[in-house]
Amino acid sequence: MNILVTGGAGYIGSHAVKLLLRAGHRVVVLDNLCTGHRESVPPEVPFYQNSLTDREKITAVLREHKTEGVMHFAAFIEVGESVREPLKYFQNNTAGAVGLLLAMKEAGVKKLVFSSTAATYGEPDETPIVETSRQAPINPYGRSKWFVEWILRDTVKSDPEFSFTALRYFNVAGAAKDGTIGEAHHPESHLIPNILYAAMGKKEKICVFGTDYPTPDGTCIRDYVYIEDLISAHILAMAAQKPGEANFYNLGIGHGYSVREMLDAAEKVTKSSIPIEYGERRAGDPAVLYASSGKIQQELGWKPQVTDIEEIIATAWNWHSRHPNGYAV
Numbered sequence: 173m174n175i176l177v178t179g180g181a182g183y184i185g186s187h188a189v190k191l192l193l194r195a196g197h198r199v200v201v202l203d204n205l206c207t208g209h210r211e212s213v214p215p216e217v218p219f220y221q222n223s224l225t226d227r228e229k230i231t232a233v234l235r236e237h238k239t240e241g242v243m244h245f246a247a248f249i250e251v252g253e254s255v256r257e258p259l260k261y262f263q264n265n266t267a268g269a270v271g272l273l274l275a276m277k278e279a280g281v282k283k284l285v286f287s288s289t290a291a292t293y294g295e296p297d298e299t300p301i302v303e304t305s306r307q308a309p310i311n312p313y314g315r316s317k318w319f320v321e322w323i324l325r326d327t328v329k330s331d332p333e334f335s336f337t338a339l340r341y342f343n344v345a346g347a348a349k350d351g352t353i354g355e356a357h358h359p360e361s362h363l364i365p366n367i368l369y370a371a372m373g374k375k376e377k378i379c380v381f382g383t384d385y386p387t388p389d390g391t392c393i394r395d396y397v398y399i400e401d402l403i404s405a406h407i408l409a410m411a412a413q414k415p416g417e418a419n420f421y422n423l424g425i426g427h428g429y430s431v432r433e434m435l436d437a438a439e440k441v442t443k444s445s446i447p448i449e450y451g452e453r454r455a456g457d458p459a460v461l462y463a464s465s466g467k468i469q470q471e472l473g474w475k476p477q478v479t480d481i482e483e484i485i486a487t488a489w490n491w492h493s494r495h496p497n498g499y500a501v
């Protein structure tokens with residue numbers, strides 16, 4: 173297929189580009205590089221440094237490359253920042269998606285895979301979280317994505333030829349198995365890279381927020397899905413879409429690891445002692461979050477291949493230890 177990847181220079185998008193090419197698809201990237209890295213995209217891939225708001229340009233790119241489907245990763249992702257600057261998030265994540273949809277409509281592109289998030293569930297009533305669990309996001313980031321899910325539902329209702337799959341990711345983790353690309357957010361708010369920065373001395377210590385949660389070791393439990401498994405779900409989802417479909421799937425591995433378990437695993441992988449500071453719980457951090465991904469396993473045959481946390485952390489360590497300054501090295 174001819175696929176446009178928005179946000180293709182970001183952490184997840186760059187892995188999508190790599191695996192789409194490997195699967196034989198023709199890929200074009202649109203990324204304004206506000207947080208992405210040009211070096212993470214192979215030079216032979218057509219690259220447009222444009223924003224989601226550049227509607228005419230996107231329409232022209234979609235037409236020029238005879239695009240058949242779009243994978244939409246481009247967004248801002250910092251929960252804390254979204255609380256301080258909500259409009260920035262609604263403009264980029266929500267209005268940005270509308271701009272993309274208008275361009276797709278103009279160019280007659282009918283298939284979309286959208287990066288949604290577990291943050292659309294907020295603090296869940298039940299675990300494992302299933303797709304029909306109540307969605308009640310507790311921050312503007314989660315709401316900026318949740319609104320897009322509704323916009324997509326309405327778009328399908330108005331155009332029976334259009335179809336989409338919204339994939340609600342839990343914690344995405346790890347790096348390409350060949351070590352060529354990895355996670356490089358600035359600032360970095362995700363646990364695994366921050367643990368690894370502490371292991372390599374780039375960060376003084378790792379803060380563990382809360383040790384008195386009702387979990388076996390008192391620290392929070394989260395579901396970590398390996399990046400290449402996450403991307404394989406996108407490829408399956410795009411291939412399976414039929415006109416008029418509105419699909420929603422959770423992407424997690426169906427069980428979680430505690431922060432303490434993550435630290436132990438990282439110490440084993442890095443063969444180092446990681447400096448830790450224990451602090452208070454953070455507001456809005458539920459004790460346990462993990463997904464049921466039974467629906468996508470049943471309907472699309474998706475099966476995560478890498479679920480051992482040491483193995484996942486080892487792929488990240490392979491990247492971070494060789495790129496201590498991200499793509500600047």
Ligand SMILES: NC(=O)c1ccc[n+]([C@@H]2O[C@H](COP(=O)([O-])OP(=O)(O)OC[C@H]3O[C@@H](n4cnc5c(N)ncnc54)[C@H](O)[C@@H]3O)[C@@H](O)[C@H]2O)c1
Pocket residue numbers: 178179180181182183184185202203204205206207208209222223224225244245246247248249264268287288289290341342343344345356357
């Ligand atoms: N990383 C996670 O664990 C996680 C979890 C749930 C959902 N997601 C979603 O996955 C997607 C990708 O996340 P990521 O971790 O790769 O983030 P990232 O910041 O690494 O990548 C986002 C990319 O989008 C680009 N971008 C942002 N706004 C743009 C705009 N207006 N026009 C063009 N390009 C723009 C950035 O330059 C960057 O390359 C996001 O939509 C995010 O909400 C990520």
